[in-house]
Amino acid sequence: MSLHFFDSRRRKKLPFTTIQPGRVSIYNCGPTIYDFAHIGNFRAFIFTDILRRWLEVSGYNVTQVMNLTDVDDKTIKRSQREEVSLTEVTQRFRTAFFEDIDCLNIKRAHEYPEATTHIDEMVKLVESLIKEGNAYKAEDGSVYFSVSSYANYGELSGKHLEDLRIGDRVSSDEYESKDDVRDFALWKAWDEADGDVFWETSIGKGRPGWHLECSAMSTKYLGKDFDIHTGGVDLIFPHHENEIAQAKCGIGGDFAHWWLHNEHLSIEGRKMSKSLNNYYTLRDILEMGYKPREIRYVLSSTHYRSKLNFTFDGLAAARSAIERIDEFHESWDQYPDGDAAPEATEAIDRARTAFNAAMDDDLNVSGALSHVFTLIREINAIHHQGKATKGFLPELKELWERFDHALGILKPFGEASSADDEDSQRIETLIEDRLEARNSKDWARADEIRDLLADEGVELKDGPEGTRWKRRQD
């Protein structure tokens, strides 16, 4: 099976095609930098990361752009509450965002455009929309997109204009200056609540509406036609629908050719929300003692289009699964010299084929991981039979690199190495002492040392090749 993705617009899984052979352009809806991002955000960013990684592994030259929303109601409110400038807020959370994605082994996009540095592009787009008759300036000074001027409005979300229920969630009074309550703001006229946040432009004094930045910035960096646009399912309507309308009417082209959306996650089976007190930022989870790699594992191991139930049991299970992966990786050094056993080579080939097929099938990470674990079990069994040799290691290592390039989960990251410090020296000495005690069958002394180390959280692992140790994670 060749590479297939599920396209939200066409509502089915289709063979992936690109505009230019061998090149893929991706635009991701990124965070609003008004606070620390929560783990739901990171599910989305890990999904786009794996998408980008798999395209790279598949041989594509990928250009990835992710926006950072740095002006909107939330950023403005926060800066006012803290009585600091808007830039001070967004700078702080931009830094935090980059720390967070680095921590989760998420590859950096090639560009991170921000709304406030693309006002010109946005104004130009709005001017063009007004000129084409798709937008109008209302009495309140704001500029709105006229939804009825675009016949295909609703093509992405499958919504029909006449079905949209008006007034259920938002009082239509708030929008009395619009021609149609379904019209959305391109440019918001300044009012006192915005304080000193405004731009004096040809379309008035104000600030951009939220949807506008994505149309302007994606096409600026990727062209009016680009390959993939991603985001959370909640953005399909109205955000992405509006992006399409703006871009197609004001810029031309077909905008994004593929739309990939990730599902949300729940926490212990319940919707994550501040009122349920189960709203977690990445930093919250890290403070509880969980490791970035465990979090990445949990966030990536459920298919991106399925709801993910984020649980602390799941994090614990991820820890065990990761230990199994690492034990396997570390066991390679123990293999004796020798030619590759045919069954090992076959297992490796099977794993490669099966992994590729799973990932090609709309990024089936769960399936791909199952093949990683099957490989681990098969090679371990071969090792157990004494048939594992260094002969097949080059092939195995090459495959392992490929797997890790795709998933970013197989090799350790984000943890300080515990070796080489003074404490390690002391532990190693104690292990030496214990070995001597064991050799002289002084079991009491040997167990005493083992207990002593266990009390400080150091776990000893006796094996045929000697004793290894590691600090218990908690």
Place this chain on the structure above:
RNA sequence: GGCGGCGUGGCCAAGCGGCUAAGGCGAAGGUCUGCAAAACCUUUAUUCGCCGGUUCGAAUCCGGCCGCCGCCUCCA
């Protein structure tokens, strides 16, 4: 009201018309060990919410029912 999704072993989670229903965690047994731990191996769903239907054949398609959930104006 409109549009859409989900229900697979104790937990998590693939599979979406046909080989014995992946895999992880957990649990049980075994190997190893001075005893352990760790590690590794083996075992762990005649069955896929319920009831009908289509089919030579269904967890997978269709219909109904039950249960859960999302979107419908700024939330990944």
